[in-house]
Amino acid sequence: MITRPSFSQEVANLLYAAEGSPLLVCMQCGTCSSTCPAAPFMDHSPRAIIAMIAADLKEEVLASNAFWYCASCYSCTVRCPRGINIADMMYGLKRYSLWRNQYPQGLIGPDFSRRFARMIVRTGKSFEPALAPAFIFHAGLRGLLGEMRTALALFLKGRLPLIPSRVKRAKNFRRMLSRIIPLARPA
Amino acid sequence: MSPRKKLLIVDDDPDFVEAIASILQTADYETEAAYNPKDGLAALQSKHYDLLLLDIMMGRGAEGIMIARKLRKDPRLSQIPVLIITGIREQIAFLFPGQAVHPHFVPVDELVEKPVEPELLLEKVRTLLEAAEARKAPERKRGAA
Numbered sequence: 001m002i003t004r005p006s007f008s009q010e011v012a013n014l015l016y017a018a019e020g021s022p023l024l025v026c027m028q029c030g031t032c033s034s035t036c037p038a039a040p041f042m043d044h045s046p047r048a049i050i051a052m053i054a055a056d057l058k059e060e061v062l063a064s065n066a067f068w069y070c071a072s073c074y075s076c077t078v079r080c081p082r083g084i085n086i087a088d089m090m091y092g093l094k095r096y097s098l099w100r101n102q103y104p105q106g107l108i109g110p111d112f113s114r115r116f117a118r119m120i121v122r123t124g125k126s127f128e129p130a131l132a133p134a135f136i137f138h139a140g141l142r143g144l145l146g147e148m149r150t151a152l153a154l155f156l157k158g159r160l161p162l163i164p165s166r167v168k169r170a171k172n173f174r175r176m177l178s179r180i181i182p183l184a185r186p187a
Numbered sequence: 188m189s190p191r192k193k194l195l196i197v198d199d200d201p202d203f204v205e206a207i208a209s210i211l212q213t214a215d216y217e218t219e220a221a222y223n224p225k226d227g228l229a230a231l232q233s234k235h236y237d238l239l240l241l242d243i244m245m246g247r248g249a250e251g252i253m254i255a256r257k258l259r260k261d262p263r264l265s266q267i268p269v270l271i272i273t274g275i276r277e278q279i280a281f282l283f284p285g286q287a288v289h290p291h292f293v294p295v296d297e298l299v300e301k302p303v304e305p306e307l308l309l310e311k312v313r314t315l316l317e318a319a320e321a322r323k324a325p326e327r328k329r330g331a332a
Contacts, residue, residue: 002204002205002208002218002219002220004201004204004205005201005222009222010199010201010222013199013222013223013226013245013246014199014223014245014246015246016223016224016225016226016246017225017246017247095244095247095248099244099274100200180248180249180252181249
């Protein structure tokens with residue numbers, strides 16, 4: 001007889017290897033939300049997301065933009081008085097929604113993650129000038145001008161290369177990746 | 188009549204586990220499920236199963252591979268037939284266009300992709316179990332001689 005796991009158990013299974021305490025020891029103090037620099041952009045704070053998982057509100061959690069706005073700064077994780085690895089939870093929820101193709105339309109995060117992964121597989125390095133154009137118009141004209149100003153400042157400081165570079169022996173790197181990602185033969 | 192075959196499903200998606208378990212139960216197979224790689228491996232090491240149905244993308248990433256590699260190295264478990272059921276092609280096609288997916292991590296394995304047709308699933312399971320029986324038969328004869 002198979003007992004169906006609840007959504008909170010599904011998330012616990014997803015995070016079975018994560019360091020730190022299980023999500024359900026959260027005491028809802030809100031330290032994660034008050035320390036999170038991305039919280040103002042989220043529709044639900046990290047504290048609320050944990051409470052929603054504990055309440056098995058699967059559809060509401062998957063419809064949230066919160067984990068896509070997580071910048072992985074780990075402030076929440078280092079400050080959680082219960083020792084919960086909240087940043088890992090955010091990564092886990094990204095994986096969960098990507099594997100099931102279940103995420104809100106119009107978010108940059110899922111598309112960006114895929115483009116980034118493809119670029120790393122191809123060249124072994126991130127090259128921002130190739131990644132940015134697909135998303136540069138998302139924030140409107142003001143956002144575009146802001147991005148251009150940042151890009152110019154980076155360029156003048158020599159921090160924005162115009163020619164993409166690759167890791168040495170990119171083929172070996174791809175072979176290494178094929179050990180992690182299940183392929184029939186080395187790439 | 189041979190006893191009911193016992194199958195283990197290791198997959199993190201409860202909807203999918205429920206669906207394939209009900210298909211397998213209609214064909215009179217006994218099914219158990221583990222929803223993360225750690226529980227799956229523990230079940231394989233502590234109980235006997237005739238076949239493993241394995242998902243790839245679980246936990247931190249492609250952790251089904253971790254189970255398959257451990258099975259391959261374990262002399263007691265390396266002969267369990269494994270049916271890999273995965274939706275990985277979408278991820279592979281995105282990262283490695285044109286690459287074949289079937290990894291052949293264990294000596295006896297087959298791969299079907301999600302969503303899986305019930306008839307195809309039952310056919311693959313039956314074929315793998317029959318092949319396992321056929322492999323055991325000469326061993327039994329040698330033991331009896």
